[in-house]
Amino acid sequence: MPDSEEGEPLRGTFPSFMAEGTMLSQRGELTKALACYTYALQIQPEDRNCLVARSKCYLRLGDTENALKDAEDSLAADKEFTKGLYQKAEALYTMGDFEFALVFYHRGHKIRPELQKFRLGIQKCQEAIENSVGSPSSVKLENRGDLCFLSRQAESKRAKQKLTIKFPKKDAKYLSKQQEPVRNEKTERQLLGELYVDKAFLEKLLKDEDLIKSTTKQGVTVGNLIQEGLSYLDTRTDFWQQQKPIYARIRDRKLMLKRWTRDQKRKPSEVARYILKSMEDIDMLLTSGCPERSCQKAEHVLKKIQGWSDDEIPNRNELVGNLYSCIGNAQIEMGNLEGALQSHQVDLTIAREK
Known part of the structure; x- marks a missing residue:
């Protein structure tokens, strides 16, 4: 790829830049492909x-x-x-x-x-x-704010402002200098799941200067490969967060509460409000980086509902299973993997039985 100085004409043709960009993109060398397409657009904007x-x-x-x-x-x-x-x-x-x-x-x-x-x-x-x-049948839009x-x-x-992108000679720097959104480590861990360990491993490799300067047989630097892997994981994090953001989980809690209480003969106003508020608190404490408090809250609710009748909680098993799932998620954040495994196993057992 030519390194064009500012004001110096590019050495190459539009088709050659396009072909090289396509080849690099297929090989996963995205920053270099990006530069090729930019050079091509300087010829045919x-x-x-x-x-x-x-x-x-x-x-x-x-x-x-x-x-x-x-x-x-x-x-x-x-x-x-x-x-x-x-x-x-x-x-x-x-x-x-x-x-x-x-x-x-x-x-x-x-x-x-x-x-x-x-x-x-x-x-x-x-x-x-x-x-x-x-679904459309479950949502009622109102003019005051829902639209x-x-x-x-x-x-x-x-x-938006129109930006003029200038590519440095060393394309690998482009990826590392991109603006990155502020991320919450706890939220990332929850969204990536098992992939979070891979992300942490790649970030650790970046600190090895000798390693990132080395190249593969195809001539690609290891640093480039690591950066592209991290970029992919960041994109997946954003995607999963968009697919199931916090407000959607809160709404799911409300729908679940309706299923828990729909068969009751008397209106369970106090019970319903307590359960809904507690589940929201448990979820928000976990996503805001307070797994200990989230776990304590879930255990407290679990203990409290044991003394309630089936009339008050017709779908007790579903609620209990969800509470154990919340406890397991909190235990993962706390590093108590053995306890998390036991909690999720209880949730799984309840699901299979009921």
């Missing part, structure tokens, strides 16, 4: 296929803002360019704007109904929306 290719690189690197910008630029001359429509929908979906992503998946499907990727996009968007806010999400994308666009 409005080439829509190159804009889509660079948008895909940005998306795989976790830079959703620039991915969306390139996808929108590819649609500037032709609003029905299906590759651009699909890429814009993918960028919006990754950003968590499922409603707007659904709109562009539908537009693409209307133009090219034979393409399966648009059908799959529509399906995954509908599932993500239901995960977040529930505020419609303005979120418009506000985001107004806040």
